[in-house]
Amino acid sequence: MARLLRRTGIRYLRRHPWQFVLAVGGVALGVAVAVSVALATASATRAFVLTNEALTGTATHQIVAGSEGLPDELYRQLRVEVGVRAAAPVVEGFVALAANPARSVRLLGIDPLAEGSIRNQFGADPATRDFPLGELLSESGAVLAAAGDERFALGQSVPVLVDGRQVQLHVVGAVRGAEDSGLGDVLLADIATAQEVLGVTGRLSRIDLRLDGVDEDDLVRRVQGILPATARLVAAQARADTTVQMTRAFELNLQAMSLLAMLCGLFLIYNTMTFSVVQRREQFGALRALGVTRAEILRLVLAEATLIGAVGTVLGVAGGIGLGNGLVRLVTRTINDLYFVVTVRELALPPLTIVTGVVLGMGGTLLAALIPAAEATRVSARLALTRSVLEERALRTSPRLAAVGVGGVAAGFALARWSGGGLAGAFAGLLLIVLGAALMAPVAVRLVAVLAAPLGRLAGAPGLMAARAMTAGLSRTAVAVAALAIAVAVIVGVGVMVTSFRMTLVNWLGHTLQADLYVSPVSPRGQAATLPLDPAQLAAVRAAPGVQRTRSIRAVSLETEGGATQLLVVEHDEPDRQAYRLRGDDPDIAWQSFADGAVLVSEPYAERRGVAAGDVVTLPTPSGARVFAVAGVFYSYASDRGAVMMTRGVYDLWWDDPGISGLSVYLDSPESAQAVAEFTRNALRPALVSVISNRELREQSLRVFDRTFLITGVLRTLVTMVAFAGVLGAILALQLERAREHGMLRATGFTPAQLWQTVLWQSSLIGIAAAILALPLGWLLAWVMIHVINKRSFGWTLQMTVPAEVLWQALLVAVGAALIAGIYPAARIARTPPAIVLRED
Amino acid sequence: MVRVQGLGKSYVEAGAEHVILADVDGEIAAGEFVALVGRSGSGKSTLLNLIAGIDRPDLGEIWVGGSRIDTLSERERTLFRRARVGFVFQFFNLIATLTVAENLQLPLELVGRTRGDADGIVAGLLEEIGLADRGAAFPDRLSGGEQQRVAIARALVHDPDLIIADEPTGNLDLETGEQVLGMLGRMVRERGRTMLMATHSREVAARADRRWRIVEGRLQDEQG
Known part of the structure; x- marks a missing residue:
């Protein structure tokens, strides 16, 4: 150039x-x-x-078995009977720091004598070892922590909480370079220590194996041959x-x-x-x-x-x-x-x-x-x-553009709903809808110009000029309106989606949380919790004064073909039906079938795995894989990974696990809540348990929800900021482009105040046009987000709620943003002497 | 130098065809100054645009300096204009973001002259139009007459064969218009260039060697 x-x-x-x-x-x-x-x-x-x-x-492979874990004996069998040399047992779990229970730290139990083949730096070989092996193996609660971590100084005692118990750990050595290698929040212990701390004596979380070499297929076959029914051999990377x-x-x-x-x-x-x-x-x-x-x-x-x-x-x-x-x-x-x-x-x-x-x-x-x-x-x-020819063309093409826009919105909507498109198709559809709506901006501007025609009578010359300027500068105003409309539609769409989600959650919590108190062990996040109770303690709580009845729940993780599956075990009886709403027309049949031994699956599980009532699911039990009929699908918003639910009776039939993860307590009268909570805490000692009320649990759940959507709010604000810059730019451009006209108006006697009014009227009209476009667009975005994107992403059905305040806020944001954006151009125009404007042209 | 033959041009507006030029024939010799006169909307600007290669005729041939330009592609016509036509507009149309000197350098840069060459030529021309001290100024700091003098210099700076001027004094007061016109005529004649100028002014037209008058789309040749 x-x-x-x-x-x-x-x-x-x-x-x-x-x-x-x-x-x-x-x-x-x-x-x-x-x-x-x-x-x-x-x-x-x-x-x-x-x-x-x-x-x-x-490790190239891992033997895993859900939260139940593997027997110690399996490791010996692997080495002795199958002859796998590169194998290392692992016990892994999370502990909460007593000083800050909200903070979880991973505890990794290893066998240093076996580690050489898998994690060389933790092996017993003195040539590569950089930690005191003797102390690690012999001292009770001995752990290695990341070098330089102030929370775990050498020689320090660290009290931790797990499954309602407090345990003392002792830092006996440091792991160098732990931060860089991703082990910054990991405490390493001898496997026996980890088993003791995590309460899984005799069990392993997994066994890491290296099955490479010429006879890999044969080795894999032989390893699979000795696995218990609940265990699976999986490729480490795939997992x-x-x-x-x-x-x-x-x-x-x-x-x-x-x-x-x-x-x-x-x-x-x-x-x-x-x-x-x-x-x-x-x-x-x-x-x-x-x-x-x-x-x-x-x-x-x-x-x-x-x-x-x-x-x-x-x-x-x-x-x-x-x-x-x-x-x-x-x-x-x-x-x-x-x-x-x-x-x-x-x-x-x-x-x-x-x-x-x-x-x-x-x-x-x-x-x-x-x-x-x-x-x-x-x-x-x-x-x-000339400019007027351009605007004439914009006016002429606006109906055609709007028609294309309607086509775009319809095509986008169809694409979003098309199930073959998946999540990518839904987002592409959403983009088409947004672009289609943007093409309708010129028609929205013209509509507002028509509606604003009486402004001449109401607001005099400034009002009349503002209304006329909408179509006179259609090519400009339409772009400003489109940018603002998209931002406001995002506000409406996301606002409606979040509100609908929250309302759905509130409703769900309302019918799911029927009990007055909930008892669970104080346990770190990420750890499958078990209440360490003996039957006598449980009986004491059940017979406590003021307690009408209690219901236990057991939550375990199973390793299945489709990955980890959460299994919920409930004590089934009539009132519990209220807690779980079923999809479909005839819940009575489903409940009967459930009582007879079938399972229920949560909605996300059904969506992810393509399972429906009448199908079957295969679950690994200690006595081999078992097929369970699916009685129905229940709504659940607890996790997007989904869960399978069965009665305690069925669970006890196939699993040898008397443990419970939590207890729901129903009271005779809500007034006794505090006294029963106190009684429960004392009755279950030495276990450290959390006893929280129905209200507290709801609040806790909603706090997590609000935290989850905090980032959405931040993004929504950022989108609005960009759109605001767009509107400011467009209004500035519009007004500065008309500088000569404004100069002439000033020269013929228009006061600065009248120019202010003209610009601000026009800004308001831009805001109104944007809102007219944004409200239906926002509603459509919300519909797609709720019924398509949410469903495909997480498997949840949400009840769409359109709160009036979201719509009012959107209208305020649209007009407010346009008005604020009009202030600077208005001030600039009003204070520029007309002679300069006329000369500059 | 310029020859048009059987030239026809019409526009369709609101479904109806408006004939602007019909069967126009005419010839301008090298070094000749022809004034193009006629009522507003008679087709003067259309004819200028056709001869300058800005627009294409519906019918007929246009020859400039031995080249037939009505058959050239859009790009070829642009390159033809770049090298062989100089324009003077009624509203000056100087490039607001270039200084006076840069406005003059632009046509030279477009035809590939070196900066050293261009600087010398531009300095000479600025001297000639009496604006040697305004080379660094931007056009909006100049009066209307000064801007039109710069526009004339810009039209001549790259030594084109043909100067097309469209109402060059239409936006100037009488006295300034006279001065500008005098300068344009002098510079064009001194350089032996051909000029076709559209004008409403009888006085301006009277200075030309010949007049082309457009009446109802047809060209009448009036000797000076």
């Missing part, structure tokens, strides 16, 4: 700094949001993978992948939302570039007359967009890294609440994420600039296509 042509572009941007800053800001914010979400989720995944790699070492996959839907939802911020940013770029092209039509015409080719004009406009994109992308990536540091905490907390325990020490910066951010910023900017750039090349040297 000619040097002077390039210079015209740079000088144009320098002469319109606000335009440049807003456009750069739009790209930067969009990129920052997308990059930060990607970095935060990648960091959590990386932390998990790192820890997992350190914990599995060189880790399955765990990471659990968070995929959650991460995908976050990423989709971050892309909405980028989409709003792109509207801003489109608007900025269109304005810059329209403003320079005469200049482009003159250049074309001088012999500048269309390709050179195209390159000129795209070069400007590239500059905006480059500056915005650099700032966006830097901002994304900063924002990512904040978001990673929210993401990690949600993953810990909903999926698995992971500790993220630092923000990971995978080059691919940064490259994606750059591609998104640069590619998006250039894409958004492409239409204005093409428009610039169409500027004829004849200069015949």
